[in-house]
Amino acid sequence: MKSGFVAICGRPNAGKSTLMNKIIGEKVAIVSNKPQTTRTKIMGVRTEDDCQIVLIDTPGIHKPHNKLGEKMEKYIYTATKDIDVLLYVVDATLYDNEYPKEKAALEGLKASDVPVILVVNKVDKVEKNSLLPTIQKLSELYDFSGIVPLSAKMGDNVDALLGEIKNLLSEGPQFFPGDIITDQPERQIVAEFIREKALRLLNQEIPHGIAVEIEKMQRRENGTYEILAAIYCERQSHKAIIIGKKGEKLKEIGSRARQDIERFLSSKVYLELWVKVKEDWRNKEAFMNTIGFE
Numbered sequence: 695m696k697s698g699f700v701a702i703c704g705r706p707n708a709g710k711s712t713l714m715n716k717i718i719g720e721k722v723a724i725v726s727n728k729p730q731t732t733r734t735k736i737m738g739v740r741t742e743d744d745c746q747i748v749l750i751d752t753p754g755i756h757k758p759h760n761k762l763g764e765k766m767e768k769y770i771y772t773a774t775k776d777i778d779v780l781l782y783v784v785d786a787t788l789y790d791n792e793y794p795k796e797k798a799a800l801e802g803l804k805a806s807d808v809p810v811i812l813v814v815n816k817v818d819k820v821e822k823n824s825l826l827p828t829i830q831k832l833s834e835l836y837d838f839s840g841i842v843p844l845s846a847k848m849g850d851n852v853d854a855l856l857g858e859i860k861n862l863l864s865e866g867p868q869f870f871p872g873d874i875i876t877d878q879p880e881r882q883i884v885a886e887f888i889r890e891k892a893l894r895l896l897n898q899e900i901p902h903g904i905a906v907e908i909e910k911m912q913r914r915e916n917g918t919y920e921i922l923a924a925i926y927c928e929r930q931s932h933k934a935i936i937i938g939k940k941g942e943k944l945k946e947i948g949s950r951a952r953q954d955i956e957r958f959l960s961s962k963v964y965l966e967l968w969v970k971v972k973e974d975w976r977n978k979e980a981f982m983n984t985i986g987f988e
């Protein structure tokens with residue numbers, strides 16, 4: 695049996711969470727086109743007959759602007775401790791002026807004692823002949839153990855990445871039972887599904903100031919779930935936008951989230967959402983601890 699821990703790092707929006715979900719074959723980390731979608735570290739496990747890969751998805755590397763950002767940074771650096779392989783994910787559509795940012799992010803990881811595989815993601819979005827020069831320039835940034843161009847969304851070449859990872863892993867125990875796919879509690883995944891729909895349906899600065907707390911999650915006698923959740927935002931004006939005209943925005947967030955939650959829990963779900971204002975919560979330690987950022 696081969697096994698090991700593999701951290702997935704990179705700048706915001708590179709496709710880290712999409713890649714992790716693809717590798718484990720289930721959605722445990724939410725995905726959106728807004729940067730800083732992932733806020734904590736999320737474990738995902740892939741178990742095969744002769745191999746167990748424990749992945750750790752992390753927040754995108756960026757300069758923190760508040761206490762939440764500082765916490766996110768800590769999650770990244772604790773996730774890269776005691777690992778066997780680091781995947782560094784880059785969006786293949788990057789502009790020329792972004793190479794120094796990638797370089798700085800890589801240096802910040804100080805991962806020199808661990809093999810780093812460069813994952814050049816979103817190859818479905820670039821012309822074939824522009825990919826080679828991109829790979830060439832990226833390969834000059836760091837002494838990578840391997841370079842794998844792929845599309846996490848489409849699944850193209852993900853098998854090649856798995857091969858590279860397995861080559862770098864050594865003999866080891868099976869750390870988790872075969873049916874375990876994540877360390878995220880059910881409640882947390884449900885809260886994240888709701889946040890994902892809010893991220894996708896809202897724009898500008900609002901998504902960054904959103905947090906979701908499950909206030910009640912109860913299984914009824916007939917097997918269905920009753921879930922009560924609060925969507926926190928930072929301003930009264932944001933609350934009005936999240937609720938929308940005649941409550942339509944909130945309704946849309948709820949109905950899309952409910953579909954995902956029902957699939958995840960394999961059960962009918964009654965979901966009720968409330969919007970609450972908590973000014974500047976991203977700098978309020980005690981509040982952040984209560985909603986899961988300990």
Ligand SMILES: Nc1nc2c(ncn2[C@@H]2O[C@H](COP(=O)(O)OP(=O)(O)OP(=O)(O)O)[C@@H](O)[C@H]2O)c(=O)[nH]1
Pocket residue numbers: 704705706707708709710711712713724725726727728729730731732733752753754755815816817818819844845846847848
């Ligand atoms: N076309 C294309 N889009 C992709 C691919 N991988 C990810 N995306 C999209 O890129 C966006 C960001 O994906 P995420 O997986 O949330 O990226 P992330 O790196 O986890 O982002 P943060 O958590 O914010 O750091 C989403 O809109 C994805 O659908 C890919 O291979 N091809």
Ligand SMILES: [Mg+2]
Pocket residue numbers: 710711712723724731732751752753754
């Ligand atoms: Mg993510």
